[in-house]
């Protein structure tokens with residue numbers, strides 16, 4: 001084995017060496033630099049002043065594209081490795097890249113209960129800002145590095161989605177630069193068709209330059225009730241009943257640890273607590289959250305008070321359960337005490353440095369998928385996941401599909417409760433084959449009028465994709481805004497063939 005072969009062997013089979021020695025320190029430096037930059041910007045209060053100039057710069061780039069003959073389509077200049085999406089878009093190599101370098105929180109309006117942000121503002125930045133002011137977002141998707149732009153143009157989900165719907169249902173206005181270089185604002189009252197067509201459009205109707213999001217009062221803690229279940233029936237029933245009562249349960253999720261057992265969690269914000277039951281999850285020596293949850297299967301049900309921000313970022317430290325496949329001893333107490341403060345490595349840096357062999361490994365032997373199905377199909381869906389993947393844990397998160405027009409709408413005309421089934425890890429089913437199995441599951445999801453989250457690999461054909469997502473309003477807006485030359489279709493940005 002030559003030097004290159006040896007390095008590749010070590011990186012694929014002992015990836016933790018590279019991750020611990022290189023990626024973790026790099027992630028700390030990266031976060032620190034960004035933190036410092038934001039601190040300076042905030043102290044100088046320069047973000048709102050510079051916003052207009054930065055938007056004008058986006059408009060100038062689009063107008064230059066027109067003057068240059070508009071011969072290639074446009075996408076944002078954000079490199080594929082920097083995103084939370086599972087893969088990189090190949091289209092980033094060929095399309096005209098428009099730099100939308102807008103990373104700041106512009107204003108917090110307590111009276112109107114709104115926060116106005118630029119599209120690259122991350123969820124970590126938002127919780128840091130809002131919690132100090134006593135506010136929070138109604139839906140705050142897990143993973144610190146998710147951006148407002150990515151969550152609006154794609155979709156975002158969290159354990160309060162059974163009450164509020166997806167992230168976009170809590171947005172009240174978008175500002176976009178269109179294919180002709182003009183700036184437009186849209187909301188429920190102003191350009192409502194565009195407003196409803198933007199979510200799930202993946203940047204194919206225009207470039208987002210600002211968004212207004214609802215805020216709601218935050219409390220200090222979340223009181224979290226852990227309810228272990230030992231049969232499939234009790235797991236599904238407990239979860240479904242909890243999701244149906246948003247007035248009683250502000251947050252609902254379930255981690256399925258095996259075919260017939262899992263822990264359902266219901267939670268509510270509170271300002272008071274029982275001090276002996278407080279669990280500060282963000283302390284670096286604390287066990288990974290899903291491992292902690294698993295202990296309630298043997299300990300029996302219980303309650304805890306978790307600081308609100310720690311609750312929001314509870315799965316971030318272990319990237320749900322994906323980190324165990326990268327640092328297998330990451331949850332060992334010694335590792336946690338010594339290095340836990342550096343974890344997790346930044347997803348962007350993992351993507352930037354992963355070798356072709358690691359990519360292949362993930363492509364062939366790992367499944368990263370979120371499928372949204374009507375909650376009354378949960379039991380049947382779990383049977384399919386068990387038969388085809390035998391992959392555990394699974395993440396269950398309920399979500400309300402509202403009748404708002406757009407890419408996803410309840411097929412039966414009235415709002416309907418769905419559940420996101422998240423599968424992240426190495427399937428154990430002997431017949432598992434990335435493409436065949438995913439296609440089979442996609443077919444099932446279509447058959448129950450469900451949806452696939454598109455940050456992951458979709459193997460659907462364009463015709464199947466159009467059957468899954470309602471393109472009526474989207475097609476109308478593409479025509480009206482003359483998008484055909486300017487941007488690809490959503491399918492052209494998300495299907496497996498255009499991603500690597």
Ligand SMILES: Cc1cc2nc3c(=O)[nH]c(=O)nc-3n(C[C@H](O)[C@H](O)[C@H](O)COP(=O)(O)OP(=O)(O)OC[C@H]3O[C@@H](n4cnc5c(N)ncnc54)[C@H](O)[C@@H]3O)c2cc1C
Nearest residue numbers: 038042047104105107108124125128129144282309310313
């Ligand atoms: C109107 C207004 C506008 C503002 N604009 C901006 C702005 O544009 N950009 C900006 O950055 N700040 C802005 N701020 C300041 C903001 O309040 C924070 O000071 C800033 O975001 C940095 O937060 P921090 O120092 O608390 O960072 P930290 O709390 O140190 O957080 C830094 C990062 O660490 C992680 N983290 C920290 N604690 C936890 C935890 N408990 N669990 C999991 N992860 C955690 C998160 O990833 C977070 O992004 C604004 C404030 C106001 C009022």
Ligand SMILES: NC(=O)C1=CN([C@@H]2O[C@H](COP(=O)(O)OP(=O)(O)OC[C@H]3O[C@@H](n4cnc5c(N)ncnc54)[C@H](OP(=O)(O)O)[C@@H]3O)[C@@H](O)[C@H]2O)C=CC1
Nearest residue numbers: 075076083084141147149150153154155156157203208455
């Ligand atoms: N908890 C959750 O809900 C989770 C959600 N996700 C998914 O991750 C993705 C978000 O990741 P993130 O890294 O934030 O975003 P990405 O950079 O991956 O962006 C996602 C899409 O949105 C487009 N987009 C982003 N910003 C703009 C903008 N300003 N103008 C026009 N188009 C834009 C991108 O276009 P382009 O390709 O041109 O750059 C891209 O197609 C979403 O798809 C989300 O569903 C992942 C994990 C958890």
Ligand SMILES: CC(C)=CCC[C@@H](C)[C@H]1CC[C@H]2C3=C(CC[C@]12C)[C@@]1(C)CC[C@H](O)C[C@@H]1CC3
Nearest residue numbers: 084085086319320322347350351354368370424
């Ligand atoms: C809560 C929802 C809806 C989704 C959570 C999905 C995450 C678990 C995945 C999103 C991006 C994924 C990536 C990886 C692991 C799983 C995610 C965090 C990797 C870090 C796995 C290792 C690869 O080499 C790179 C991957 C990048 C994206």
